[in-house]
Amino acid sequence: GLGRVATAEPSQTPPVPPVPFHGRHQAGIVTPVQDRLHFAAFDVVTDDRAELVRMLKEWTVAAAAMTRGRPVGDGAVGGLPQAPPDDTGEALGLPPSRLTLTIGFGAGLFEKSGKDRFGIRDKRPAALVDLPHFPGDRLDPARGGGDIAVQACADDPQVAVHAVRNLARIGFGTVAVRWSQLGFGKTSSTTPAEQTPRNLFGFKDGTENIPGTDAGLLDDHVWAADGWMAGGSYMVVRRIRMHIETWDRTSLLEQEDIIGRDKSEGAPAGRSKERDKVALAALKPDAHVRLAHPDTNHGARILRRGYSFTDGTDGLGRLDAGLFFIAFQRDPRKGFIPIQQSLAGDALNEYIQHVGSGIYACPPGVNQGGYWGETLFG
Numbered sequence: 001g002l003g004r005v006a007t008a009e010p011s012q013t014p015p016v017p018p019v020p021f022h023g024r025h026q027a028g029i030v031t032p033v034q035d036r037l038h039f040a041a042f043d044v045v046t047d048d049r050a051e052l053v054r055m056l057k058e059w060t061v062a063a064a065a066m067t068r069g070r071p072v073g074d075g076a077v078g079g080l081p082q083a084p085p086d087d088t089g090e091a092l093g094l095p096p097s098r099l100t101l102t103i104g105f106g107a108g109l110f111e112k113s114g115k116d117r118f119g120i121r122d123k124r125p126a127a128l129v130d131l132p133h134f135p136g137d138r139l140d141p142a143r144g145g146g147d148i149a150v151q152a153c154a155d156d157p158q159v160a161v162h163a164v165r166n167l168a169r170i171g172f173g174t175v176a177v178r179w180s181q182l183g184f185g186k187t188s189s190t191t192p193a194e195q196t197p198r199n200l201f202g203f204k205d206g207t208e209n210i211p212g213t214d215a216g217l218l219d220d221h222v223w224a225a226d227g228w229m230a231g232g233s234y235m236v237v238r239r240i241r242m243h244i245e246t247w248d249r250t251s252l253l254e255q256e257d258i259i260g261r262d263k264s265e266g267a268p269a270g271r272s273k274e275r276d277k278v279a280l281a282a283l284k285p286d287a288h289v290r291l292a293h294p295d296t297n298h299g300a301r302i303l304r305r306g307y308s309f310t311d312g313t314d315g316l317g318r319l320d321a322g323l324f325f326i327a328f329q330r331d332p333r334k335g336f337i338p339i340q341q342s343l344a345g346d347a348l349n350e351y352i353q354h355v356g357s358g359i360y361a362c363p364p365g366v367n368q369g370g371y372w373g374e375t376l377f378g
């Protein structure tokens with residue numbers, strides 16, 4: 001007979017499309033959570049408003065390119081051989097990996113040491129409060145604050161790190177990195193259809209989150225509405241150490257009581273399925289979920305988007321591990337702050353400690369041709 005006809009096609013998974021950079025809201029808030037994080041906070045080291053705005057414009061062009069999987073400027077090898085390349089090169093050949101870059105402005109941008117460096121003191125939004133001291137906080141000033149924060153999320157850590165590095169390179173002389181954090185495992189989901197990820201305590205985390213698709217809830221609890229922040233959101237970050245060695249010596253029953261959900265399924269106490277409604281009365285009075293629940297906090301809700309981290313050891317024979325907590329909300333005075341105050345009595349506090357902190361006003365999204373911070377500086 002005739003020769004065999006080749007029917008098998010080379011197996012090929014379609015490329016994952018990039019996350020659009022432009023739009024009414026910044027990407028990286030309701031975007032389905034990517035696998036990896038590189039968060040960086042910068043101090044602005046100039047007093048020159050024009051220089052700052054110039055950098056923000058350059059950052060915006062670079063961010064739009066990188067999120068499409070394109071290099072910065074003339075690329076890593078496309079420029080003058082006699083000059084340092086525009087792009088640092090380590091993402092060459094990598095797909096966009098759903099990279100998002102989300103910018104936020106800290107209090108120091110509006111006023112620093114009593115000085116109105118950029119003429120925007122009066123534009124500091126009331127919701128951009130200084131976070132109060134919470135019981136149990138042991139904040140390291142070297143892991144907090146910053147005038148500008150960038151949340152880079154991608155499915156490939158090399159892509160997220162490349163993006164932050166190139167923004168830092170562009171900003172040389174205008175901004176300096178103050179602190180940063182890598183995150184490796186998402187600890188919450190904004191897409192209820194997906195399997196809920198687990199945190200370093202082994203529990204499903206992010207079950208009761210604001211879904212990125214619920215426009216009503218997002219308008220009520222995530223998107224800011226006033227002035228230059230309309231369409232933006234407030235980002236609270238907390239570097240939370242988790243004493244995993246102590247946790248690992250705690251009985252399963254105790255662990256489940258502390259969280260208020262079972263470890264296997266993630267079902268709330270007294271229920272059987274993860275998505276079953278929480279029955280507050282069935283939880284211990286100091287259970288985490290009970291104290292964090294909207295019904296305990298006058299309806300306060302936040303969109304959680306945190307990541308796990310491990311950064312070597314603490315020098316005492318323990319892993320420096322934990323949760324890099326990230327939450328977006330319309331107003332931290334009605335979101336993170338009351339919830340965290342309620343968590344003062346949390347049974348989980350024996351096993352965790354907040355060691356880093358930041359709060360940033362994330363402006364609305366950018367239109368084609370616009371730039372990050374345009375509604376503030378324009």
Ligand SMILES: C=CC1=C(C)c2cc3[nH]c(cc4nc(cc5[nH]c(cc1n2)c(C)c5CCC(=O)O)C(CCC(=O)O)=C4C)c(C)c3C=C
Pocket residue numbers: 199201203204205206207208209238240241242259261278288289292293294302322323325336339340343352
């Ligand atoms: C101030 C806000 C919160 C901090 C800080 C926080 C830290 C933290 N949480 C876990 C583990 C879990 N949290 C869970 C639920 C949950 N947590 C918060 C808020 C903070 N958590 C909220 C608002 C909720 C949802 C409450 C509800 O509506 O039911 C859960 C259960 C699963 C889930 O719903 O996500 C776990 C597990 C750790 C380990 C931690 C600090 C390291």
Ligand SMILES: [Fe+2]
Pocket residue numbers: 288292
């Ligand atoms: Fe929690």
